[in-house]
Amino acid sequence: LVGMEEKQSHNTERQHKAEGLLQELRLLRDKVNELEDEKSQYERKLKATKAEISNLQHLLLTKKTEIEHLQAQLLSRAPVSMDSA
């Protein structure tokens, strides 16, 4: 009887270990799914911010061109210098 109880106890312990492993597997699979979702969100965000950088750089370039244009206009309208007076 004692031998049978020991065997029963051994089986129960093994059962608990297996359940523990399966539980850990479920948790890890959930974690992997969660992290993969986060990863694709980051990819989208990063793509969006890179597009924003590209837009800003383009806008900056147009502003630089505008500044050059205005400076050229200013030079052409500069008050007559003392030398030519």
Added chain:
Amino acid sequence: LVGMEEKQSHNTERQHKAEGLLQELRLLRDKVNELEDEKSQYERKLKATKAEISNLQHLLLTKKTEIEHLQAQLLSRAPVSMDSA
């Protein structure tokens, strides 16, 4: 004897299942670590690109101010109009 062989075969099968589970656990833990590394890389990249956007926006603001300044200068140096001639 057949009973013992069956039991042995049953144990071997159970052993294989347990090894399979442990193997899957190891793979999932590696995957979780790998994904968490990627996540922190994305966080760094995203932080860097946001800082770049902030810099570009600041630069754009200085260019706009410069343009306004140049336009004001141009107005003040506008050729004398026909009315006042």
